[in-house]
Amino acid sequence: MATYSHSRLSTFEQCKLKYKYQYIDKIKTEIVTSIEAYMGDICHQVLEQLYKDVKHQKMPELKELLALYNRLWEENWQDGIEIVRKEYTVDNYKEMGKLFLIEYYERKKPFDQEKTLALETSATVEIAPDINFHIRIDRLTIKDGVYEIHDYKTSNSLPTQQALDEERQLTMYSYGLKKLYPNVNRIRQIWHYLAFNEDIVMERAEEEIEAERNKVLEVVKEIESCTDYPAEQSALCGWCEFRTICPQFKHLYKTEAMSTKELEDDDGVKLVNRFAEVCGELEKVDAEKEKLRQALIDFARKNNVENVYGSEMKVSVRSYPKLSFPKKEDPVRKQFFDVLKKIGLWDELAVADVYELTKMINCGRVNSELMKFLEQYIEKSETTYVNLRKK
Structure with missing residues (x-):
């Protein structure tokens, strides 16, 4: 039975080659993790200990938590932790994480806003026959009869409303929680953005949660039918642990060592x-x-x-006379097409946009069932582009 997670799906959506390296080939690299991820992990461990103490009726002092933070930082540090933003040092990131914890502690003490039920939970739930989804909740609480899923974020940016509306991780955790505990009715999703000392709270309707499950199944279907894993360059590449072997960057690393x-x-x-x-x-x-x-x-x-x-x-x-007609983004384009149909010229002029169709196929936006009908009309070859740009 296949098991998927939010991070696994995100990796596939961001870069199929990274997905292949990480989940299919299971390649280990010299780059262990990024400094941002490392700092976030240490903050998570300290907050876990904080609420573990509170659950056992112990009120930890801030200085104890900071001492734990320093100790965990030193004990877990290892070579291969990548610093992408070279203008900042290890100490800069360490102090940043420390500030996150101080601000959170001062705002939340005495930590009695809700009752903690579980910390760093790990479970899998079935979302379809032979398909499981892994859920890992930083902290599960209950307040006034409402269950709350807490997630700590150390990101340096706040999500837009659109990003929150399309958020998958905690929505699927809500689905999983309802599957594990059928008596659960209402669930709040709470993101703690530590860099901003701010919480974002949302609730999902049942139909929203079910819609998200269906979206996840669509991504899973795409993953399981995927046979081509191209590298997809983006702003996230700087934090990828596979850069040294990625065809987009491996020659760069080779030259840097020369x-x-x-x-x-x-x-x-x-x-x-x-x-x-x-x-x-x-x-x-x-x-x-x-x-x-x-x-x-x-x-x-x-x-x-x-x-x-x-x-x-x-x-x-x-x-020669030059004639221009409404472009794709022009609001009168549809009206123009309607006129062509009305005067009987549409059938004579309309042709398939094969360039757009090629993009749709290459981007995986045409599913395998539809591709069966198109395959017989496709003549496959290869086009190679050579583009010059700054490193």
């Missing part, structure tokens, strides 16, 4: 440098070509000629 002489001799480095030079030269030529094109147009109009002759070549200069 001496000056090795860099000069590396075929890839030489090719990119020469390619950049040629592209720069072409840009200059294209700019000059455009100036000449405009000068020829001006000359032809001034002298009322359509052909301009050189020593061995001639240039033809002709103007």
